[in-house]
Amino acid sequence: MTIEDALTTRIQRAVAALFPAMATTRVEIRPSIKPEFGDLSSPVALPLAKQARRSPLDVAQQLRAALQPSLPTYVRDTTVTPPGFINFFIDAALYAGLLCQEILEAGERYGRAATPIPQKIVVEHTNINSNKAAHVGHLRNACLGDTVVRILRANGYTVEAQNYIDDTGVQVADVIVGFRYLGKTYDGSLPFDFFCSQIYTEVQRAYQAQPALLDYRRQVLRDIEDRTSDIARFAKELSTKIVTRHIETMSRVNINYDLLTWESDILALGFWKHAFDLLTARHLLEHPTEGELAGCWVVPFGDGNVTTTDGQQRNSDKVLVKSDGVVTYTGKDLAYQMWKFGLLDLDFGYRLWATQLNGLSLWTTTHDPTQRPPRQFGHANRVVNVIDARQAYPQEVVYETLRRLGYSEQAEQSTHLSYQVVALSAGAAEALGVPVEPGKMTYAFSGRQGIEVKADELLDMAAQRLSQHLSAQRSEGRSKSTDERIAERLAVGAVRYYLLKFNLQQIIPFDFDDALRNTGDTGIYLQYAYARACNILERTGRAPEANQPATLCSQDKNLGDIGGIPRLLVEEVQERRGLLRHRANPRCGSPPAT
């Protein structure tokens, strides 16, 4: 029990006793701003006084008196100061001793939920098209997703991390065009995914010069539909090799998954057809015979036809099946979302993909449903989709359609964990040869144009710089391979921290110097502090004891931070800003009458 928790609970009790009508008032408690206001202060009397129409000072005094008998031993004194704050003076040495005891007892489980929550949450993240190397934008997604998984698990939820493989889209077809029609062959001089990134860019350029190549792409897409075709086999082999590389990259930063879900399996096993039948049975789709969307299957949505600022005609209804009969990404995503909740009477086949660095098995879906899994996948109570902010609209279409199908509970339990993209800072853009305009702060990545920073490149650069730093130090008998291992670990910390320290709604202006910095507010600082702490413990030659640190760190103002860690983890999930908050989009408030 942290100081803040202990005091909050007691204040809540006092409020309930004195002001029963306002028992639900949110009790806030925070570090005091001045030493004469004690160590912790609460403004709780202020809103209470407002509602009760009494003097805030009186209310605070009354609360203080009511609290007095029940305060923990480490509270030395309490005061009330204008305009109505209640201040608590903490005996740091006493508290430090108690806190240390608590931490030593909990060990590595400190801060984690003591009891499991009987709820399953599926977290979908990473989701890289299987045609090219992962870049830093993908890395932001994966770091966020993996962190969400860890926080939810720490809170006691059963969590399943799924990585969705979009292996049936045009991007894969583009690379096949490069291999089959531009005569590209892989010579092993680059990692396979880097090589495919290069081909992808070259093919985009080739389309401009030889528009006839687009016909080849259409043919490739048709051929992929037939699973037995040579092209389909080639596509699967290509995607498998790329995904293998993605997993290798992510395992470098200690990101692991439970299941790879393949879009091609969703199609092959009839998930989409099943979802489509449900939609049409409930008359939720339109099938216009004329106009722009003639021949498509459409879910009516938003405002219908609009003229955009640039004068173009657009339609905010969402096409789920194109006029040529091919299902769109949003359609497939809807079927996938339904499967996650166990709403389809269908299941994938499964087989073991690999054993990961964390020791856990990674499973993959297959299109052979007779291959049974070791445990049940999907069937979630709640689903969190880590997807960038540009996809807010199609995500809302998925959730709203779920609701229209009658699954409003599941729609409510669906979260689009929306985050902004990574873009190049002006400096980084210039370094990559992008023309820089005065006054323009960020520049979008473009895989098509080959303007990007690959995840492995960034990690390699970070590791190399850190390795140089290490070799410049007195090595004290450290081997070169040890240096490299340390550099890799530090690089991972630096990159993960950099990608996580920004607010979700903030575009990260990617800057090489910033991302690779090894001083100040960085992951490396944390790792350094940890190493020093371990070193101190090692030198003392004995394990920490509950009664020792009380004198060691009695003056440390960071005690409250350490004691606050458990609450921090819980708040990430439960509070207003929590990860599981359902983010509703106002535009979806009024579905059109159908």
Added chain:
RNA sequence: GCCCCGAUAGCUCAGUGGAUAGAGCGUCAGCCUCCGGAGCUGAAGGUCGCACGUUCGAAUCGUGUUCGGGGCGCCA
């Protein structure tokens, strides 16, 4: 046209109703024969885009507005 996001120190960002708005980087001045200088101490630097409103109290909530980014695709 409609919707979403951003705007806080020279730069990059924290801070979702409480007391005197914080950090890193950069700048300047200090600190290496007890803990790892990837560090520590201090200084300078801010009408929180703008206006009005709600409130005892607003960077925070509301309305309007300016600038920047994104979305409204038979792309994914």
